[in-house]
Amino acid sequence: MTWDARAYDRDFAFVSAYGAELLDWLKPQPGETVIDLGCGTGELAARIAAAGATVIGIDSDPAMIEAARKRLPDADLRVADAHDFAVEQPVDAVFSNAALHWMPSSVEVLGCVSDALRPGGRFVAEMGATGNVATVTAAVEQACREAGLAERSWPWSFPSPAQYAAMLEDAGFELRELDFRDRPTRLTGREGFVGWLRMFAGSAVSDVPPEVLDRAAEIARPVLWHDRAWWADYRRLRFRAVKVS
Ligand code: BEZ
Secondary structure (H helix, E strand, C coil), X not given: CCCCHHHHHHHCCHHHHHHXXXXXXXXXXXXXXXXXXXXXCCHXXXXXXXXXXXXXXXXXXXXXXXXHHXXXXXXXXXXXXXXXXXXXXXXXXXXXXXXXXXXXXXXXXHHHHHHHEEEEEEEEXXXXXXXXXXHHHHHHHHHHHHCXXXXXXXXXXXXXXXXXXXXXXXXXXXXXXXXXXXXXXXXXXXXXXXXXXXXXXXXXHCCCCHHHHHHHHHHHHHHHEECCEEEECCEXXXXXXXXXX
């Protein structure tokens, strides 16, 4: 998937704003080297660098890395696939915000993360968890069924805490902290519900006519529209794990 980096920064700044809380779990230290996996436009990588750490930003989308280079001209920023990346020297920490659910093989990603870390290094991340955006996807599926369109295939996977904890352990991590919670998320973009779908579910809704997306918004509205805004039903899985083997 390729992104419109400018629209992402303009309309979806909440992704990094929430991610800033995750930095309290990472606690980057001066002198450390930290990978930001799925760094996007580099907003959080810049904060890690501002804490005095050396940051390596990795993203599979060249447009995102280009935008990140404008923000962090001196940083080590790489276009690479999280399923298949390697670094020259083991790092102290890997950080990832709202990116892991885009990666189809958690096992492969965790293998690369583990290989990139020094023993005792930490992996701190947040991702969508089981049930994430379920009201959004159910509304789109219902609207598509009504319109006689094919079943949707969503581009994300949202594990349960137990599933992800087991995968972390299998990859040689010890889980030190885990948080699983609903986090209704205000969609601040100009186009609300439909704008979110166009940005984040592009491939799954690219064949859906605008009136069907509007119908999906109508279906979701009683649940997701309140306090004069759209709120997506995000559910988060946040964790801090340490490489032990
Ligand atoms: C999330 O951060 O949970 C998310 C973002 C975009 C699409 C799906 C989920």
